[in-house]
Every structure is written in C-alpha cells, then in structure tokens.
Amino acid sequence: MKTIHYILLYIGAACALTSCDSGDIAEKVYTVDEKGYTVRMTAQVRGISEWDGTDYTLAVAGFTADSKFAQVQRAVPATLDDDAPLSITLSNLSDDIATVELALTNSLRKRIITLATINMSDYRDYGTHDTIRLDLGTIDVGQTGVLQMGVFDRACIQCHGANGRSAAGLTLTKGNAYAALVDVPSTRREGYMRVESGNAEASLLHLILREGGEDLLSHNHTEILSSQFKSNLEEVSAFIDQWIRHLKPQPQE
Ligand code: HEC
Secondary structure: OOOOOOOEEEOOHHHHHOOHHHOOOOOOOOOOOOOOEEEEEEEEEEOHHHHOOOOOEEEEEEEOOOOOEOOEEEEOOOOOOOOOEEEEEEEEEOOOOOEEEEEEEOOOOEEEEEEEEEEHHHOHHHOOOOEEEEEEEEEEOOHHHHHHHHHHHHHOOOOEOHHHOEHHHOOOOOOOHHHHHEOOEOOOOOOOEOEOOOOOOOOHHHHHHOOOOOOOOOOOHHHHHHHHOOOOHHHHHHHHHHHHHHOOOOOOO
C-alpha cells in the first residue's frame, strides 16, 4: 500500500489569527461540531480538463468507514489550468469521517478510485483545531494518470515493471503503461490487442480482469484485481472499461 508522507500538523497557529472557537466556521457542509477537523490538500495538477463532460469528478472527499458515498466533497475545478496551484480545504469534519481522500467519484458521490488517503484516526489525538495538510506535489490527474495512480501503481507494477520485473514483457510503471498497452498485440493470446482503443470488450485487459477471464493467462488476473479492490471492484472495472472506450486510435506517423 503506497501512502504519501508529506503530512504536517499545524497546531494552534491558525487559531491564533482567526476565531476558531467562536463557532463562526460552522456554516454549511453537514455537521456543526466544535471538534470539527480541517483538512487541506494541495497539489499542482495536470489533465483535470479530461473529466469535463464525463460522469466522473475528481474531488477531495470525506468518507465514513461504512459507506462508499462521500459525506462531503469539494471538486477539483475541471477548468483549472495545468500546473496551476490547487488548494482544497474541507472543514468542520466530524468524528465519523474515517478518511479524507483525493478520489474520483461519480455523480452520486460514490467512490470510484482513490488516489491518496488521509486516515483521520491518525490525527484524532492531536486536539481539536489542527489543520491536517497533505501536499501531493505535481500529479497527473487526467484519465490515464488516474488509472496509473489508482490501479497500476497499486495492483500491477509489483510484477509489471518495478524492481526490473516485467511479466510478459509488459511494463505498467508511470510514463510507460500507455505505450505498452494501447494497440499493442498480446504476447500471450494470439489475435488480441492488450488494449484495443475504443473497444473495451475486445481488449485482453478487459477480458483478463473480469469474471470468466481467470484462465485466459497462466496467472489469474481477475483474482489480482478483486483482492486489491475489495470494496470498489465493480467501480474500478467499469472505470477501466470507460478508459479504453475514451481512447481514440492514433493516426500513424
Ligand atoms: C503477481 C504478478 C502479477 C500481477 C500483480 C499482475 N500481473 Fe499481469 N501478468 C503476470 C504474468 C505472469 C503474466 C503472463 C501470463 C502468461 O504468460 O500467461 C501477465 C500478463 C499480463 C497481460 C497480458 C500481456 C500480453 O502480452 O498478453 C496483461 C494485459 C496484464 N498482465 C495486465 C496486468 C494488470 C493491468 C495488472 C494489475 C491490475 C496486472 N497485470 C497485475 C503477472 C502479474
């Protein structure tokens, strides 16, 4: 599990300047709670405009432990220029928020894929008004970037690219996955492309990850995916399919 370790705690500083104790901060969101937590996520993002006009939103979102639906979320504006600084704050987070995530959500605010996570239980003991900060640096949050961070980095590169291992000669590390997959013939199943742009159902990637595809390769990839994404398997599979469908065949140079 890859977590990001840029978390800093700012104790008290913000409260000295503003009236944290007055209750003024309790405006909207969902719970007015004087123990509310504040989380600020910062990053420089690229590719956010690729979500414009889709069913998906990239958002900083708070989830309880037992629901797939965000209790509170703020979207990364799809109009943000590449590399423009981004800062999103969620405040008045109540104790039942278990995680704050940079996540792709759908129009019902259901979690599709998580890119970064703050476990709120790590911070509960530090007092009431600390701002929990997570800086993600520069990240590619376009469609391929989200697939990379949310799926390949988490579930695939241990066999496909990290530590010099590339099972089936397939490298799925950052910056390599697209060229290794898209419109590249399978080395294992004749007649298939690893990914056929625009056509999910014909793509080997789709077939090996879904139920019924267990025996297509010597390695059961359906099991790999389902063991990594226990609570959002369906959403991740649907996302991969929509990623394949959004690809346009490239003109040959
Ligand atoms: C535990 C190791 C392991 C993991 C994790 C793994 N793979 Fe594989 N993968 C393999 C092996 C081994 C093969 C070759 C299987 C064969 O020869 O039949 C393979 C083959 C493939 C192929 C077919 C390549 C071709 O040329 O036909 C694709 C596509 C693929 N993997 C995608 C993925 C994706 C996507 C993930 C993450 C969701 C993933 N793999 C995770 C071991 C792994």
